[in-house]
Amino acid sequence: MKKAERERLAADAVLQEPRHRAELFKGSYDEIWAENSPACKCRAFVTGEQTGEDISEEHDEGAI
Structure with a gap:
């Protein structure tokens, strides 16, 4: 991948929110x-x- 394309994709990724990418993930989460x-x-x-976890x-002296 050329540097210009990589930089463009990186700039686009900053604008994305998780809800915009939900279709990429299959299964339950x-x-x-x-x-x-x-x-x-x-x-x-x-x-x-x-x-x-808490x-x-x-x-507690009695705890293992």
Whole structure:
């Protein structure tokens, strides 16, 4: 890909929002996130299931 085309695509990607790219992702997912690609530093979109856990700083002597 030529540099000019790569730069044009990178500029277009900045204007995109996750909802504009939903048709690209098949299957089920909780959310689409906009991130920067570690490879090319351009805007990218990823999907996944949003999970979490509670982390407690309290120490319980009886806990394993």
